[in-house]
Amino acid sequence: MIVEKQNRFSSWQVLSALALGAFAIEVGCAVDKDDAQDDDASEEILEDAPEEVRDALTGMLEDAWPTAIEPALAAAEAAVAALKTATADLESDPSSDDARAAAQDAWGDAMAAWQALEVMQVGPAASSLKAESGENIRDDIYSWPTVSPCRVDQVTSRKEYEDSGFFDEAIINAYGLDALETVLFSPRNENSCSSNSGINREGTWNALGAEGVAAARAEVAVILTDRVADDLQRIRDAWEGGFADELATAGQGSAVFDSSVKGVNAIYDGLFYMETYVKDRKLGWPLGLRACGAEDCSDKVESLLAGQSNEWLAANLDGFRALYTGGEGLGMYDLLVAVEEESLADDVIAKLDAADAAVGALTAGLDATLASDPETLEAAHAAVKGVTDLIKVDIATVLALEVPAEAAGDND
Secondary structure (H helix, E strand, O other), X not given: OOOOHHHOOOHHHHHHHHHHHHOOOOOOOOOOOOOOOOOHHHHHHHHHOOXXXXXXXXXHHHHHHHHHHHHXXXXXXXXXXXXXXXXXXXXXXXXOHHHHHHHHHHHHHHHHXXXXXXXXXXXXXXXXXXXXXXXXXXXXXXXXXXXXXXXXXXXXXXXXXXXXXXXXHOOHHHOOHHHHHHHHHOOOOOOOOOOOOHHHHOOHHHHHHHHHHHXXXXXXXXXXXXXXXXXXHHHHHHHHHHHHHHHHOOOOOOOOOOOHHHHHHHHXXXXXXXXXXXXXXXXXXXXXXXXOOOOOOOOOOOOOOOOOHHHHHHHHHHHHHHHHHOOOOOOHHHHHHHOOOHHHHHHHHHHHHHHHHHHHOOOOOHHHHHHHOHHHXXXXXXXXXXXXXXXXXXXXXXXXXXXXXXXHOOOO
16 A cells, blocks of 8 residues: 555554664664663564564565575676686686686676675675674775775785785785776786886886786786685675574574664665765765865776776666565565555655666766766766665654664765
8 A cells, every 4th residue: 555655654653663763773883782772662562563564574684685685695606706717717828818808708797796795785794893793895805995906006016916914914905806907907018006106116017028917917816806706705604604594583582683673774774885885976976976085086986997887886776676675585675565655665666767777878987977978977866866865864764763874964
């Protein structure tokens, strides 16, 4: 049944909203369980809620892993496995244009798969400072906007990756899918560092020669791809090793989530990638709508070398849709329907469809589009904002969820 917004709150929803709001997680800081308020009242209200609400809540928590996140992870694992094959082929023939093109294509497939999973930063993949059971694995796999092509070239030319402790000591901008872009797409025999950089000033780069650069880049591509595969396995191991059960049993014996509300918050916080990254950074920075820490943000674009930033936006929307709907299972959409907010649930889908269309109109990387057709880029931003406004305002109000700290001060 479609319910108009002015009739939004039933009597039990008002009580639930008051209780749930007191126990929502603020994602901007780690949770101290000693300071967490008692949520017996919240759980009691949920117990007294209609059966369809309890079923939707339980289903959302149980299905997040098997029907939304795990399929996206499996797709990323398969794509990275193909990338491993392609980079191994490149290592065997570093000067081959065909092998390099095949590795680039495989990297693009791996990036598209990761960009869908990128939106699902719930638990292990997420920041340890912002999420329950967060292990910072996302930054190990893909650290944008913290990237440094020059640092990658330094690592490559000095063969730092041969050190057994490389990944323990290197900072995140030296490895991951973003570093692989530098390795696979940089012009042959050119580096991204200034003339004053040590590898240029001291002749380290030139000493490699064209064949040496190609060989070193191929070798590091294999090492970095292996590491990405290992990090994806870390995500799987963490979910299958207990986190999936902890989320599924939130409020029912979970050692991580002592209330079902906190489990809902974990998924809700994951959806905010659309706000903080897609709207504010990926689109807002180059358009000059958000500060990026520099006077000119027009070059703050993903995939400047590969030129595929528009494709990553489309994949982000796919990932958001899967997490919001629960994929083949139950998700936030179903919880909204259960609390008599079908109109809002459907409105998010409608706005998401509009965002898909607007992003689909971007036929080139965002840097190229900004130069040739900024209106289309602005339209994509506006369409994405249509989705994020509903998440940040309407859903937060209806379910009494607290907006993550990173987005709390954003009034646009």
